[in-house]
Amino acid sequence: MKNKIGLPVGVLLILAWCLLPVAWIISLSFKSQTAITNGSPGFFPASGDGAGWQNYADVLANDQFRRAIINSIGISLIATTLSVLIATLAAYAIARLEFRGKKLVLTMALVIAMFPVVSLVGPLFDLWRAVGLYDTWPGLIIPYLSFTLPLAIWTLSAFFREIPWEMEQAAQVDGATSWQAFRRVIVPLAAPGVFTAAILTFFFAWNDFVFGISLTSTEAARPIPASLSFFVGSDPFNRPASLLAAGAVISTIPIVIIILLFQRKIVAGLTSGAVKG
Amino acid sequence: MAAIDMKNIVKKYGDGFPAVNDVSIDVQDGEFMILVGPSGCGKSTLLRMIVGLEDITDGDMMIGDKRVNDLAPRDRNLAMVFQNYALYPHLTVYENIAFPLRLAKAPDSEVDEKVRAASATLELDEHLERKPGNLSGGQRQRVAMGRAIVRDADAFLFDEPLSNLDAKLRGQMRSEIARLQKRLGITTVYVTHDQTEAMTLGDRVAVLKRGVLQQLATPRELYENPGNLFVAGFIGSPPMNFLPATVEGTSVQLPFGSVEIPADKAAKVEGRGLLIAGVRPGDFEDAAVADKQGGSTFHATVDRVEWLGNEAYAYVPFEAPDEVRDQLTQLEKDLDGDSLRTQLVVGLDGSSRVAAGDEAEIWMNTDKLHLFDPATGENLTVDREHAGRLEERALTTV
Numbered sequence: 001m002k003n004k005i006g007l008p009v010g011v012l013l014i015l016a017w018c019l020l021p022v023a024w025i026i027s028l029s030f031k032s033q034t035a036i037t038n039g040s041p042g043f044f045p046a047s048g049d050g051a052g053w054q055n056y057a058d059v060l061a062n063d064q065f066r067r068a069i070i071n072s073i074g075i076s077l078i079a080t081t082l083s084v085l086i087a088t089l090a091a092y093a094i095a096r097l098e099f100r101g102k103k104l105v106l107t108m109a110l111v112i113a114m115f116p117v118v119s120l121v122g123p124l125f126d127l128w129r130a131v132g133l134y135d136t137w138p139g140l141i142i143p144y145l146s147f148t149l150p151l152a153i154w155t156l157s158a159f160f161r162e163i164p165w166e167m168e169q170a171a172q173v174d175g176a177t178s179w180q181a182f183r184r185v186i187v188p189l190a191a192p193g194v195f196t197a198a199i200l201t202f203f204f205a206w207n208d209f210v211f212g213i214s215l216t217s218t219e220a221a222r223p224i225p226a227s228l229s230f231f232v233g234s235d236p237f238n239r240p241a242s243l244l245a246a247g248a249v250i251s252t253i254p255i256v257i258i259i260l261l262f263q264r265k266i267v268a269g270l271t272s273g274a275v276k277g
Numbered sequence: 278m279a280a281i282d283m284k285n286i287v288k289k290y291g292d293g294f295p296a297v298n299d300v301s302i303d304v305q306d307g308e309f310m311i312l313v314g315p316s317g318c319g320k321s322t323l324l325r326m327i328v329g330l331e332d333i334t335d336g337d338m339m340i341g342d343k344r345v346n347d348l349a350p351r352d353r354n355l356a357m358v359f360q361n362y363a364l365y366p367h368l369t370v371y372e373n374i375a376f377p378l379r380l381a382k383a384p385d386s387e388v389d390e391k392v393r394a395a396s397a398t399l400e401l402d403e404h405l406e407r408k409p410g411n412l413s414g415g416q417r418q419r420v421a422m423g424r425a426i427v428r429d430a431d432a433f434l435f436d437e438p439l440s441n442l443d444a445k446l447r448g449q450m451r452s453e454i455a456r457l458q459k460r461l462g463i464t465t466v467y468v469t470h471d472q473t474e475a476m477t478l479g480d481r482v483a484v485l486k487r488g489v490l491q492q493l494a495t496p497r498e499l500y501e502n503p504g505n506l507f508v509a510g511f512i513g514s515p516p517m518n519f520l521p522a523t524v525e526g527t528s529v530q531l532p533f534g535s536v537e538i539p540a541d542k543a544a545k546v547e548g549r550g551l552l553i554a555g556v557r558p559g560d561f562e563d564a565a566v567a568d569k570q571g572g573s574t575f576h577a578t579v580d581r582v583e584w585l586g587n588e589a590y591a592y593v594p595f596e597a598p599d600e601v602r603d604q605l606t607q608l609e610k611d612l613d614g615d616s617l618r619t620q621l622v623v624g625l626d627g628s629s630r631v632a633a634g635d636e637a638e639i640w641m642n643t644d645k646l647h648l649f650d651p652a653t654g655e656n657l658t659v660d661r662e663h664a665g666r667l668e669e670r671a672l673t674t675v
Contacts, residue, residue: 170363174377
């Protein structure tokens with residue numbers, strides 16, 4: 001009995017803890033600017049304080065924010081695609097081939113993943129300005145790749161190792177080239193791993209603030225998190241909190257969509273039935 | 278369809294260990310060839326060299342008239358059934374079977390026709406839209422075979438295809454494979470460690486030990502004329518009994534007394550001293566129920582009797598001299614067994630009344646007695662006319 005009550009209560013507590021800030025931001029985004037300035041502590045807007053969808057309309061009407069959304073989506077998607085593509089090939093090689101320095105490659109990958117992001121910002125800033133990557137999409141995609149690849153490679157090589165060699169050999173005997181065996185048999189089987197890696201990469205790129213604010217200077221490449229911090233409105237001493245909240249909510253939506261799309265693909269036990277036992 | 282000719286095939290791994298050592302086997306067009314031996318004898322490696330999944334260190338692999346040593350698996354046009362089936366779990370049964378055809382870019386109509394034909398042969402029609410994960414072991418096995426027969430392959434290769442099935446299903450699938458092979462008349466190489474499968478399926482059987490071919494012969498020849506101790510001990514269930522023996526004239530001195538053997542056999546082993554005699558359990562009988570002519574009888578105290586209804590096995594322990602015991606211990610090791618105490622297994626008719634503890638009179642068919650050299654394991658009394666191909670090299674490496 002204790003367990004049956006304990007579990008839902010625990011789940012509710014954790015949910016409340018995690019979702020409270022989100023709920024609060026949503027609440028803020030529906031309040032008018034004056035209500036926030038005057039102090040309006042209620043969760044639901046008091047009468048006359050509500051702004052309806054006005055904040056959202058204002059944010060979306062803002063050219064700066066629209067450009068930021070496009071930048072974020074574009075940069076994150078390109079970084080994710082490239083990262084997953086490269087990581088899939090690299091992880092396959094690591095799982096299947098015996099080569100000198102394999103351990104070294106894996107260890108180095110981990111080391112890179114642990115490298116403090118902030119410590120790279122200074123050197124990258126100088127380097128990017130020198131080579132002309134400053135304030136461009138590739139200027140952000142490249143650092144995102146280097147930080148997400150290690151994790152993606154580790155995740156995927158674990159998945160590849162789970163796939164029996166025989167699957168591939170059977171495909172080759174059936175008349176497939178190595179590439180065909182990889183694409184038609186191995187990749188579909190590793191799909192859960194591919195999507196896991198994709199989600200992790202997309203998260204990193206979408207949520208990044210440090211690179212986003214340091215390596216950009218205009219709307220040409222500035223992503224949402226950085227853009228929101230430049231959202232000062234007309235009065236620099238009175239930041240438009242409700243507009244910011246609306247912007248934050250909008251920037252969360254793609255993440256939710258991506259999760260819902262990819263989650264279906266992450267089905268554990270896809271390999272069951274491939275081989276006996 | 279094609280013959281497969283292995284000429285002096287050698288496989289050495291990185292450490293120089295020869296997993297397959299100078300093996301030559303000619304598989305005729307349409308023949309069912311079995312590669313059999315205990316684990317680690319190189320039979321699977323040999324099969325994988327035929328299909329191209331292992332490199333060949335030395336020798337020639339001929340399929341038809343073509344040397345295929347350097348061809349990729351996909352260019353050898355062979356179909357293989359793996360031990361664990363290796364079905365593609367993300368594809369339906371239909372697409373699993375169709376996979377080789379899809380790779381060959383066959384038109385949809387042809388794919389459909391061939392897949393339906395294969396599934397009808399294997400009785401998979403009602404499962405075509407299911408995924409392998411939802412199938413039973415036997416069904417998966419049939420899908421794996423479907424994937425093989427859907428192509429016009431030159432030969433079938435089986436790598437212990439039945440070892441994952443339970444005993445009853447194994448028997449069914451065994452006859453299924455035999456039936457299919459006879460009907461399609463396709464060259465087949467089949468790897469197994471199970472001597473029953475080897476005996477029941479094969480047109481010819483190649484017995485391997487530690488990478489060396491021991492004997493290549495029909496199942497009957499192997500059973501009746503094993504070339505050495507290893508083959509004798511491997512083929513047949515329960516296995517052949519090995520006893521210390523000394524021959525004087527035509528009488529053989531065994532631990533239980535002496536028996537008379539035919540003069541031609543005696544001549545082959547004259548003056549050889551201590552030998553190992555091999556007799557199959559089925560070549561004994563309770564003298565009280567035996568109506569057989571010839572042979573010899575002896576008396577022995579039965580330690581234990583297993584009565585199975587239509588037959589019974591009596592166990593008679595004996596002491597072996599060290600010389601023989603070492604050889605028998607080594608043999609047990611080669612056969613993947615544990616060295617138990619030396620005992621004689623006597624096959625009796627179900628009507629026999631011999632019970633544990635009895636002093637029984639036992640008849641022995643001395644025509645079927647084999648005598649082996651204890652040093653080399655060579656069968657000195659082998660009938661070379663009816664022993665298939667004996668590897669002389671194997672005789673000295675026991």
